[in-house]
Amino acid sequence: MSIEVVPEWMLGLDDEDVSFMKNFIMASGSLKEIARQYSVTYPTVRLKLDRLIQKIQISEDTSSEPYIALIKRMAINEKIDFDTAKILISEYKKLKKGG
Structure with missing residues (x-):
């Protein structure tokens, strides 16, 4: 039996953030592919990624x-x-x- 440990920086993320991260990884980090999947523009995806990065950075504070x-x-x-x-x-x- 193993105990799952969630990293501190993940605790501040909501389900949508985690889903976005999974999709981003599955798309090999292609923002263009993520934009296509979400049916939004590239700048919209870039903004979402920037906000996710900020959330992770804030968790360190x-x-x-x-x-x-x-x-x-x-x-x-x-x-x-x-x-x-x-x-x-x-x-x-x-x-x-x-x-």
Whole structure:
């Protein structure tokens, strides 16, 4: 009996992200093929891949700065806009420094 260990960076991904990753791998990393499969444009697929990359990068921030990682995740998932995220992160950093 083996215990499956999910890497930390995968915990923040939703089912759609995992499905996209699988399809991307099965398409040998061809963004053009993924665009064809999803019936979307190449730039749309590129944006999806960029957001997935950002989600993975953010997961690395989580252990040291969970609040900042949360704000970044919210911005990537379009729950808040990037300008608001920048303000929240900036104010949080000021508070941490004591001023």
